Amino acid sequence: MVIVNKLKLLVGGVQLRDGVVTVTDILGRILTRAGLHILAMERGYASTIYGAHQYDPIVIDEQPPVSWGDATLDILVALDYDTNPDAKEQPNRDTVLRHAKHLKDGGVLVYDSSTGEIPSDSFVRRGIKIFPIPARNIARDELKRDVVKNMVTVGALFRLLDFDRDATNLTALLEERFLQKGREIVELNLKAARRGLEVVESVLGAKGWADAGYRLEPRKLKEQMLLVSGNDALSMAAIAAGCRFYAGYPITPASAILEFMEEHLPKYGGRALQGQNERESIRAALGASLVGVRSMVGTSGPGLSLKVEEFGVSGVTETPLVIVDTQRAGPSTGMPTKSEQGDLFLVAYGGHGEIPRIVLAPATQEECYSMMIEAFNLADKYQCPVFFLTDLNLSEGRKVVPESFFLKQKVAIDRSTLLREEDLRRNGDFRRYTVTENGISQRLAPGTVGGVFKITGSEHDERGFVSTDPVIRKAQVEKRLRKMETYLKEDSKPPQVYGSTEGNPVLVGWGSTRPVLLHAQQALQAKGVDAAVVHFTRLWPFNTAAAKPLFAKAQTIIAVEGNFTGQFSDIIQTYCLLPVRRIVKYNGLPIYVSDIVGGVEQLLRGKTDVVRIGDAAPTPVKVSEGD
Amino acid sequence: MVIVNKLKLLVGGVQLRDGVVTVTDILGRILTRAGLHILAMERGYASTIYGAHQYDPIVIDEQPPVSWGDATLDILVALDYDTNPDAKEQPNRDTVLRHAKHLKDGGVLVYDSSTGEIPSDSFVRRGIKIFPIPARNIARDELKRDVVKNMVTVGALFRLLDFDRDATNLTALLEERFLQKGREIVELNLKAARRGLEVVESVLGAKGWADAGYRLEPRKLKEQMLLVSGNDALSMAAIAAGCRFYAGYPITPASAILEFMEEHLPKYGGRALQGQNERESIRAALGASLVGVRSMVGTSGPGLSLKVEEFGVSGVTETPLVIVDTQRAGPSTGMPTKSEQGDLFLVAYGGHGEIPRIVLAPATQEECYSMMIEAFNLADKYQCPVFFLTDLNLSEGRKVVPESFFLKQKVAIDRSTLLREEDLRRNGDFRRYTVTENGISQRLAPGTVGGVFKITGSEHDERGFVSTDPVIRKAQVEKRLRKMETYLKEDSKPPQVYGSTEGNPVLVGWGSTRPVLLHAQQALQAKGVDAAVVHFTRLWPFNTAAAKPLFAKAQTIIAVEGNFTGQFSDIIQTYCLLPVRRIVKYNGLPIYVSDIVGGVEQLLRGKTDVVRIGDAAPTPVKVSEGD
Amino acid sequence: MSDTKAETKPQQKISAKVWDENAVPRHRIQWCPGCGDFGVLASLKMALTKLEVTPYEVMLVGGIGCSGQIRNYLNGNAFHGTHGGALAYALGAKMANPNLKVITLAGDGDTFAIGVENFVHVCRRDPEVMLVIMDNGVYGLTKGQHSPTHGRGMNIKEWSEESPPPFSPLRLAMTAGCTFVAQSFSGDPKHSAEIYVEAMQHKGFAMVNDFSPCVTYNKFNTYDWYKEHVEEIPAGHDPSDQNAAWELLNDFDRREKLPLGIVYRNPRSKKAAKRLPMWTEELQQADIKPLFEMFR
Amino acid sequence: MSDTKAETKPQQKISAKVWDENAVPRHRIQWCPGCGDFGVLASLKMALTKLEVTPYEVMLVGGIGCSGQIRNYLNGNAFHGTHGGALAYALGAKMANPNLKVITLAGDGDTFAIGVENFVHVCRRDPEVMLVIMDNGVYGLTKGQHSPTHGRGMNIKEWSEESPPPFSPLRLAMTAGCTFVAQSFSGDPKHSAEIYVEAMQHKGFAMVNDFSPCVTYNKFNTYDWYKEHVEEIPAGHDPSDQNAAWELLNDFDRREKLPLGIVYRNPRSKKAAKRLPMWTEELQQADIKPLFEMFR
Numbered sequence A, B: 001m002v003i004v005n006k007l008k009l010l011v012g013g014v015q016l017r018d019g020v021v022t023v024t025d026i027l028g029r030i031l032t033r034a035g036l037h038i039l040a041m042e043r044g045y046a047s048t049i050y051g052a053h054q055y056d057p058i059v060i061d062e063q064p065p066v067s068w069g070d071a072t073l074d075i076l077v078a079l080d081y082d083t084n085p086d087a088k089e090q091p092n093r094d095t096v097l098r099h100a101k102h103l104k105d106g107g108v109l110v111y112d113s114s115t116g117e118i119p120s121d122s123f124v125r126r127g128i129k130i131f132p133i134p135a136r137n138i139a140r141d142e143l144k145r146d147v148v149k150n151m152v153t154v155g156a157l158f159r160l161l162d163f164d165r166d167a168t169n170l171t172a173l174l175e176e177r178f179l180q181k182g183r184e185i186v187e188l189n190l191k192a193a194r195r196g197l198e199v200v201e202s203v204l205g206a207k208g209w210a211d212a213g214y215r216l217e218p219r220k221l222k223e224q225m226l227l228v229s230g231n232d233a234l235s236m237a238a239i240a241a242g243c244r245f246y247a248g249y250p251i252t253p254a255s256a257i258l259e260f261m262e263e264h265l266p267k268y269g270g271r272a273l274q275g276q277n278e279r280e281s282i283r284a285a286l287g288a289s290l291v292g293v294r295s296m297v298g299t300s301g302p303g304l305s306l307k308v309e310e311f312g313v314s315g316v317t318e319t320p321l322v323i324v325d326t327q328r329a330g331p332s333t334g335m336p337t338k339s340e341q342g343d344l345f346l347v348a349y350g351g352h353g354e355i356p357r358i359v360l361a362p363a364t365q366e367e368c369y370s371m372m373i374e375a376f377n378l379a380d381k382y383q384c385p386v387f388f389l390t391d392l393n394l395s396e397g398r399k400v401v402p403e404s405f406f407l408k409q410k411v412a413i414d415r416s417t418l419l420r421e422e423d424l425r426r427n428g429d430f431r432r433y434t435v436t437e438n439g440i441s442q443r444l445a446p447g448t449v450g451g452v453f454k455i456t457g458s459e460h461d462e463r464g465f466v467s468t469d470p471v472i473r474k475a476q477v478e479k480r481l482r483k484m485e486t487y488l489k490e491d492s493k494p495p496q497v498y499g500s501t502e503g504n505p506v507l508v509g510w511g512s513t514r515p516v517l518l519h520a521q522q523a524l525q526a527k528g529v530d531a532a533v534v535h536f537t538r539l540w541p542f543n544t545a546a547a548k549p550l551f552a553k554a555q556t557i558i559a560v561e562g563n564f565t566g567q568f569s570d571i572i573q574t575y576c577l578l579p580v581r582r583i584v585k586y587n588g589l590p591i592y593v594s595d596i597v598g599g600v601e602q603l604l605r606g607k608t609d610v611v612r613i614g615d616a617a618p619t620p621v622k623v624s625e626g627d
Numbered sequence C, D: 001m002s003d004t005k006a007e008t009k010p011q012q013k014i015s016a017k018v019w020d021e022n023a024v025p026r027h028r029i030q031w032c033p034g035c036g037d038f039g040v041l042a043s044l045k046m047a048l049t050k051l052e053v054t055p056y057e058v059m060l061v062g063g064i065g066c067s068g069q070i071r072n073y074l075n076g077n078a079f080h081g082t083h084g085g086a087l088a089y090a091l092g093a094k095m096a097n098p099n100l101k102v103i104t105l106a107g108d109g110d111t112f113a114i115g116v117e118n119f120v121h122v123c124r125r126d127p128e129v130m131l132v133i134m135d136n137g138v139y140g141l142t143k144g145q146h147s148p149t150h151g152r153g154m155n156i157k158e159w160s161e162e163s164p165p166p167f168s169p170l171r172l173a174m175t176a177g178c179t180f181v182a183q184s185f186s187g188d189p190k191h192s193a194e195i196y197v198e199a200m201q202h203k204g205f206a207m208v209n210d211f212s213p214c215v216t217y218n219k220f221n222t223y224d225w226y227k228e229h230v231e232e233i234p235a236g237h238d239p240s241d242q243n244a245a246w247e248l249l250n251d252f253d254r255r256e257k258l259p260l261g262i263v264y265r266n267p268r269s270k271k272a273a274k275r276l277p278m279w280t281e282e283l284q285q286a287d288i289k290p291l292f293e294m295f296r
């Protein structure tokens, strides 16, 4: 039986050398145009530029996939070859060594056989169809251009997927890209693809296989589809929301936002600044915000830690700022190219003293867009840091989203807290820090005739002059923090609830895990376990009023988090005074459906309150007493 | 009736100009030598050098005072005078304007009358005895040395207190200080004091008062007493504990530690570094610790926020470091010269990703000493940041402590995790990050023959080489965080409990509030309320096993904290799943006995769950809807 | 100081008195009597008055220290953030709205110790911002610890990591690429004011190191000491000549003198900039459709 | 490189091979083929071998970047903390134990962008630490963004706050008070090794800016470009003469050349230092009683 339009494939190879991303990019674009859905949420690469193993797993589906599912693969494409076949270790066989264990029985393995064949017995036993493609040799020896080796693989892959047999789609893409460099380049690439196709056909013929077992069929498109990453979506949204100043110091996985902004913001009259360090970037952004421009910074853990003092500046001077934290595995430099949900405590609690702050955590590329628009309005209204928490997999992960989704998002830019010259004339005496019932006071952009502001990170009176008067201090602290109550009343949204929480186990998650939670919910249901899912995208201030009633009647509360502690679990405990059990994962791999299903089963058996996902190390060495 | 050896006085004046601290320093030293107890826990000064109001309230007692009590004063000494009597505002009358309302009926008011008398009716009505002393005029006009004006006041004060009538004590101190500069200086000062005494006597005579109503009597000393601040005590302890590298960037109220260390550490073979910024200091300290030297940094809120990234470095590289945070009122620059307990969240949760960390918070000068010794051993054992939380009032507050207290503290320096050359020879293969059951691995000082360490803030294998292998990652994360379990088992101490928690309201506090909690407990008892006090000095990791049973049977849990949120209350809720009600104060003033008593009464009446201490501001201005 | 005209030029008559509005009244100023910063304050008022700048268009960014308080002793919008950060806030503010007169006022500790990371980079970035450093050789506000310019003129024979030699603000600025490098002395406020006027008119980053004695904590570099050591830059000096500027610094060093005046001035060719869109009506119509192209 | 002798000098024969132990094996090195950092690695091994230093007494402090990885490609104790912090860790390590050979190895981004605050101050503090900067004009590890030395040799006519001109590592070091300022080129590892040997013998902070081309992200400052632009410092140059050093820099600038060799070397008179007490037996007897005096 041939599986049509539903599969997961992984392309792997040596970073920088083998062009993993070239292959998946071509694949992604062509399939998107062919009306298929793509979800590629784990970009496996190393925090070095050259030589490490890189991989890119991609789910392809007719319908929007529920989630990235499990590690299990239908097709494995190994671009790597051995440059030095005599070396004891073979780093260049990494793709097969690391990922072949996840191949389904009956799946497909494609690899570059230029430097030799791999032992195939174990695969054959599992019914795996193997396609050795000497892509590099074909490119180098036959076509005299090393660089087209990836096109050989693409051609092979398309043939395996019984897709684009006449190369119409591929030709269109190649012409778009290379025609201005000359028709010969297009032809060379097409020839390479054709050679890949031929090799596959010869294997199919030799083995007597009718097909590889998978097929992709183009679908009719009702509308334009876009293949966007979380970073793409949130950057576009920032521009739509009126962000006109962006600053960032390069850091994985936030650099892409900086690059996007550097390229596109100027077209909208804005400026993007590559900070010379983490603090220059956030300070410059605060400076821009101060004078009235919507501004944003983006960073990841280490950069965020270095910005902590400025959270306080934003909070106490009441200067709006949107701060994107594309979380990666910490602490310290940690694992810069692995995803994690480990920074929640930092954004909720980081900084000396106490400030109002808002933490949003979108679950999908779509929410990276819609919630970023919200973020800017919240920043304007509450005049405090608004944290936007993604993670590496969400930020770099790509998904097919219909263009219409973006176009129909309402972008209402609300800058009503920013006074204009007319307002000043009307209101007379301007006080930057007027104590109000909702905690919110009016701002002023310097340069506005008729008002002068004095702003300081020291405690101050309503006019912004430094004061340590106990009455003024108390009033200002309370005014600032009252904004959080106002937010809870007027702007916070309750968590999303799927299924009934009453009497059922309740799965809780936040940010990027919603797809996999919902997927696991389905899988559990198939096993007869009715679990509800409660998913948060508005994390802070914690919405107790909305959350507690949901949890109060649960059979058991199980939070699923990508960190060691269960950071959000702790926050729920603080506010709801209910015990939260945990499934946690922090080994650098995505949370899979099977992790959650297995974890829930284990917790329901009742032996433990915390399940730590991932293969464990050998027994720890004992340390002698007295040391 | 004359009150003997039990009073609270406050000396106030214009900062830098009037010599408030000169007066209280002389007072403190002489009374300490005279066997009296002193507690001076609030140093009221401004975050400017010259011209603001400064004050120094001092409790004097025969026995060690339970706490600083209330704002109420027995004696008010106003050193200020008006330089410009025509100015509309009279900043130089601040002492009387600000503090006279706290004077007890029947109390004593001493002020510098050089530039005129103050309106006295209201004081007279309250039975307050007023002593106008033209100290500045006497100094300037009679004695021709402005600078001895404070000695006039000291002389007056001693006479009011019926103390040192023959100036024996004063003479001794003056000789110690000035004899090498010449006998004339001593004589001049004595003459000034004598003149003060005379003015007081003339007032007493004129008014027909037999005395001022207060008397201090010297007591026999069984042992030497020392007047130390929290910063003094912790600095001495650090040296005793083997700290040989200290780094700090100047910041109130931590600068005094730096100055202490710069002066004294070299005598013990150590070095103290004034960092050129907050990060240089913590990084240099980590560098010193790395090569085996016990090291420490000290800072306050803003400096701590700037060091956050290095918490992670310490945690993941497993480099020991003691970090003193002398909390002051935040956020941001906040109120640099006011005390607060607002940094708990930062030290417990600050930093991206997750690391082991220990938070200690001494309650008294004595514990600043004893717990600092503990801090260094914990840092060595657990190889992670050990935070030492004081606050401005504890750090700068002075208290009389018997010398023997310091001498009898056991200082056992435990460096057993640090391998020596012999150990390496015996153990062979050295692995810096061996995965152990208790999470602790052995360290090495570079330079030790036979072992080489590789240390990194990136995730690593047991040898310290960078790794993102999921199994290694999981093992290393768990190894590091397992240290917190080990700590809870082997080293954490339960909170101190005063009274029975069963069925009673339980007052909870941490750090410097213990004295006032115990004082309030007494006051409540006098009012028929039996409250227990549970006080924490080991804050993190939270010792649920020790704490929860104490709270489980309480009638109600009431935490008293010097911050807005009730940060420790939240932590208790997280771990104990019990509701914690709160009395919080954050207006820059110390928490007083009456705050707690009033707060508890209010909470017991049941109308609210949070009492916010301090005078409130006028009704907030309403903001028109739609803005 | 800006290359685009202010959007609406208010009709306010600028007199010296204007600078006392929206400010802490004189008798509440909390500097020690005699503090050099009084001179700087006076000079700033003179310069701003001379240039007929209005308080509304002024953006003062104060450092943290005794010096940074100056922002509140003077009319004009003012911001005060973290220690050492003033120049970076100023950079963002100026990039966002070039119509503002952005003036950064900070101490030597704020600028050269904790803030040197911003100083060096802002020199290169060259925004039209004036920086006045109130250089007193100490951290005044934290009670007199050594700042990076501590030790000026002292004859010290042996150094250590803990006590390094002072460095030269002017040389550092020159090396880092600052396009306007000047020095003044708060003991001569009129001369300082002249320098500030030039600095505010400079099309780029203008640094003025103002010797502003701390009468309380620096008992070495006093007014008298400065009076003996400062010397106006000779009229013949051509500040646009970089070699001459270095030569001048060397010459003054050799003679153990400190130059007052404009050492170097050489505006760089820069891209013109406009105020960034910020009002709803400027933002609302942004069409993001062209961005979709790359995702197809 | 230290003024007190190592406590126990191990009896290990130092050969070049020693530097491959306790290190990532050659075929696992994750630099791009042709990366300039290979040359730096080779030079370091030569220099350490020449000086007969043992891996036990070496303390390598790596920056964060492609360059910083070098610490693991070489034997010797190694530390790797936050981006930009290497020199400050090194400072503390050296102050605590002067017997160690402390070597800091970092990129141009790490040193001059985020780390400039440490660089400037360490130059003044002058610890006996060698710093090798692998200067490639880009942030290699984060995929090629501009570093503060980006733009070297390019003919750019118009600047902006976003794209400022490059600055000169050598001049910055000189101005900040560095006592050993040198430059090398990883295309000539033998010459670099000679410079490193001198740097490690210097009694103070020694900075070597090593042009180490990034073959992947800097397509302008390539090996060939450097070969055309570098030039050895003429034999007659006296590096102890500060004026001559500046003159040399000016001269090379004028000729659009980049000097290779020791530009400046002038050790400062410094207080001697010893390893700080650290073993229990050294600490246990500390008598704190004398401290009580001041509290009476």
Ligand SMILES: Cc1ncc(C[n+]2csc(CCOP(=O)(O)OP(=O)(O)O)c2C)c(N)n1
Binding pocket: B249, B250, B251, B252, B278, B302, B303, B306, B333, C063, C064, C065, C066, C067, C068, C083, C106, C107, C108, C109, C110, C111, C134, C136, C138, C139, C140, C141, C142, C147
């Ligand atoms: C992060 C941080 N660290 C330390 C401080 C404490 N602090 C306040 S002002 C100052 C130095 C001021 O020196 P300088 O800039 O020379 O100003 P001056 O007072 O001499 O005018 C310091 C260290 C702080 N406010 N913030």
Ligand SMILES: Cc1ncc(C[n+]2csc(CCOP(=O)(O)OP(=O)(O)O)c2C)c(N)n1
Binding pocket: A249, A250, A251, A252, A278, A302, A303, A306, A333, D063, D064, D065, D066, D067, D068, D082, D083, D106, D107, D108, D109, D110, D111, D134, D136, D138, D139, D140, D141, D142, D147
């Ligand atoms: C605080 C922080 N910000 C950003 C990063 C991301 N980052 C890693 S290496 C690097 C720059 C490396 O450039 P350079 O020092 O020149 O080294 P190279 O890779 O070129 O050798 C950056 C920005 C980080 N690790 N930490």
Ligand code: SF4
Binding pocket: B049, B050, C030, C031, C032, C034, C035, C036, C037, C066, C067, C136, C140, C141, C213, C214, C215, C216, C217
């Ligand atoms: S301490 Fe020094 S700098 Fe500060 S106000 Fe006084 S004189 Fe001025």
Ligand code: SF4
Binding pocket: A049, A050, D030, D031, D032, D034, D035, D036, D037, D066, D067, D136, D140, D141, D213, D214, D215, D216, D217
């Ligand atoms: S990216 Fe550049 S610096 Fe990094 S390893 Fe490759 S060539 Fe070297």
Ligand SMILES: [Mg+2]
Binding pocket: C065, C107, C108, C109, C134, C135, C136, C137, C138, C139, C140, C147
């Ligand atoms: Mg100063």
Ligand SMILES: [Mg+2]
Binding pocket: D065, D107, D108, D109, D134, D135, D136, D137, D138, D139, D140, D147
């Ligand atoms: Mg670089």
